[in-house]
Amino acid sequence: MQDDVTTYLVKRLANTIAVLLGCSLVVFVILRLSGNPVSLMLSDPAATPEDFQRVSQALGLDKPIPVQYLIFLKGILSGNFGVSYRYGLQAMDVCLERLPATVELTLVAMALVVIVGVPLGILAALRRGSWVDHLISTITLFGQSMPNYWVGIMLILLLSVSLGLLPTSGRGGLRHLIMPAVVLALHPISKITRLARSEFLEILSRDYVRTARAKGLKETVVVMKHALRNASLSLVTVIGMDVGYLLGGAIVTETVFGWPGIGKLMVDAVTQRDFPIVQAATFVITTIVVLTNLTVDLTYSVLDPRVRLR
Amino acid sequence: MRARAAIILVLVIGLVFSVSLSGCKKGEAKPDTVVVGMSDDINSIDPHTNTLAPMDTSALYPNLYDRFITRGLDGSLQPELVTSWENQSPTKWKMTLKQGVKFHNGEAFNAEVLKYNIERPNACGGLPKHPRMLAAKSVEIIDDYTVIVESAAEDPLFLESFCQYRAIPKAYIEEVGEEGFLAHPVGTGPYKFVEWKKGEYLTLEANPEYWKGAPKIQKLILRVIPDAATRLAALQAGDVNIALNLAYDQVSTIAEDAELRVETFPLSRCVYMEFFPTSPKGTGEPLADVRVRQAINYAINVDDIIKYVLNGMGQRITVPSPVEAFGYNKDIQPYPYDPAKARELLAQAGYSNGFELKIDVGTLGLASAYEVVDTIVSDLAKVGINATVNRVETAAYADLKVTTFGIAPFFLWQFNGYDVSYVLYKQIRSGQPWFYNPAWTAEWDELLDSEHFSFDQAHRETILKEICQRLHDEAVFVPLFQPLATFGVVEALDWVPGPEGSVGMAEASFR
């Protein structure tokens, strides 16, 4: 058993490195194909062609792409992701400084998703076909149908400007978290609710559930103990996937609410061609996503001993 | 069971809500603190680089650092840390420094510091210095407060570049290193650095020993609010006292609010459309004909664009240069809006059926750039020119124009500068890096060279005015406007924009 786990972890580690390399390569190439950052820096009337040469050299951009990639890889091995063209600071430091904000927002949003979405899905399954089911499905679908930047500004106008209840933007305490977390949670809640509903519909029709009901156990017990345990597998998978997705993709929410997260940092860096930041941020986000997937898979085997680690 | 669960749920929600509502108040600023809402995070703390953003968008630099030579509100050069300057030879400028100025760490500002500023090879982190910072090559020290600055080339426009320098301390950086400086910057300005949370906010506190007198506002918080709609909401909700970079339509919303007001400032930026008949993207051939270019000038209703798209917040220009720039010819009348004349000219040139035209546009920091070009497209359609707009993202746009020369035959561009030659020389004189002059003849080069290298200001002014007239007659560009920078401000704050539209708080106070 111990060997199994070790082999598994080693295999996953190898996989992680392969994925990290793959992502970094993709990003590297796309960035360099997307044009020369020096042009943006030197669109001032005072710039000369000599400036181009000077700046390109200073930033190491005058070398051929494969050479640049090798230099980059060498740098990674010593933890150096380069100096940000924009800030003049170590790119990885800048990214790591912005990471906690994103993690905080993601966790709170996902907590909302689980606390709200799962019970709603269960309720919809239990009351299948009734008006409760229809209502829940409609409301959650509604949440998924609106572009979240629009919902964001509407909430800000209502709750901040008109009613003065919440701050408009930025990061701070709980009050700053409410609106962005709600906006971020809207789409995943719909997914989770639907999934929970499907899961429970399947489980509730199983024989052992019928047996338990026939035995007269209280419905709550039946649902909670047995069904939840079984449903949690796929729920955990999707939640894990969502966490990974949100960690890197909450750009829209971060922009609307001025949330100082790593997603917005990355997008700004892409727009401004700040290569070191893009590369460092990709690395961070990819690592987190892969680690999240690993955690999900390990949780799998804990929740269901029948599942063998591949 | 269900009812109980429902009740508990409601109670929990209510509890959470009341906790969050407790202690809610409108706004965070106390009467001695000003919060500024910026559209973008600060770039490098080091003012000698800042290559990734237009120089005038920073709210940080005017408060933390001082310039050697600054600009007045009318764009003219004014003494600051350098009290007087004298041009001794085509490359040498003698300068006298202000005495008694101290950096925030107590270090004195003197000739050694100036020399260090100018002769550093790179900015912090090894980043390249901004091109304007390279105009000065070396410094010869005469005494503690007198120097001779040597420019890299013979350049009558040297001071245009030199005025971008802001003083950073020499001994401090030698002591804490460049990382130390970036972590805790020090300057001579009215405010001292406190902390910077990247992407969130940057805090400054007043420098009571500021050489121009202590500022009244004690604390300055520069907050990052990237979304324009959110930024406006923050101003309305009282979360910020000043909102930068608002869109022109948002400004009208502010004008209706009694507790807010709008401040404007004419930027040294000029926005215009440029012709590139030999563009590799094609459809540019008709633009080689001066009649076609003039027709396009007649066809576009620039006054309406300023009135409706900019909500009146721009001044019309007749050449691609700010009105206040040296050499601007105020006697030229702009092309009137005359679609009939446009059609006539097009027919004369052989395009009575119009033609297809590709247009490129990037925002380049102008909030309404897309609307401006969309309106232009509509105007062109009315005279038979079928234009297609390609919105290019800013970095790629710079690449197209500056590096690959792959930009469309008709495109939007803008420049900053207070001297017509500084802005235009590279674009209309052959052999220059950004040469796009469809009306070029050798005569242009002679004229331009005769003024660009002359130190005789009167001579330069005459020639520049003539060049302006030619640019107009031959419709080398479609000059549009000089946009006003807009600021949303709370009524209670007594503040006006500084030179070049900067957000300096040294003179501000609450009423």
Place this chain on the structure above:
Amino acid sequence: MRVRNQHPSVGELRKRTFVRRHLRGIVGLAIVSGVILLGAAAPIIAPIDPRAANVSEKLTPPSWLADETVRSGAESETGHFLGTDQLGRDILKRGLHGSRVSLLIGLTTVLISGLVGVSLGLASGYFGGKLDQLMIWLCDVQMSFPFLVLAIAMMVALGGQSLVNVIGVLAITGWVTYFRVVRAETIKLRGREFIEAARAIGCSHWRIALRHILPNAIPACLVLATYQVAQMIIAESSLSFLGMGVPSHIPTWGAMIADGRQYAGSAWWVSTFPGLMLVTTVLGIGFVGDWVRDIIDPTLKIT
């Protein structure tokens, strides 16, 4: 007049149950067909010149709000039913045309990503081995890579905005889910006896894959496709918000909402009406998706 206590007949009961069970599906279908019809008819009933901008009429309120004073003082001369946007273009007309583009984008991206994902999933699940490992790795890379950043980087690399680029970018991000579903199904069926039997009698791989395995995967893919259409329309809207959407003269709901956001407190109609159109359509598609899933197999775990 009906007597209250009269019991409904069996037929009546059947009808009521049918309606109750399929209510959302019916509503959804009605909405979607309505949108498609209106979109198809748009060039006829509401022709617009995509390049025409009438800035002097900008931001006029809807004509049925006649008492609302307009800041710029412009009177709505031709009576814009839903008002005009920041360039003076009629919102109702643009909205109708926007439905064409939005649906086009949604359907095309789903078609492309579906085809790619399904074929790759079939091949990968069926043949296994190195191909499978490569595909899985590719999936992991793409899943780990933040979608919007990938989209932006690709748009930038593909050279700017165009309808084709937007469709391409969205399609590339969508194939992975189909791939996973079809691959899982293929692997499940691959070891079954009837497949072995088919091989024994000499069926080619193609035949087995297409005739025996694929039909089992299709229902799940159908459900997935309906959800994805809605997701793609919203994704295009996010791209527009970030300035990476389609060129400006092509109206899409996403771009209209994004452009109108800054007027949310004043000229609210610029964002709100396209927003309502978007929400209604996506909701309708979602209803249809749920309904299809309920019919095929309510326990399907397609999200």
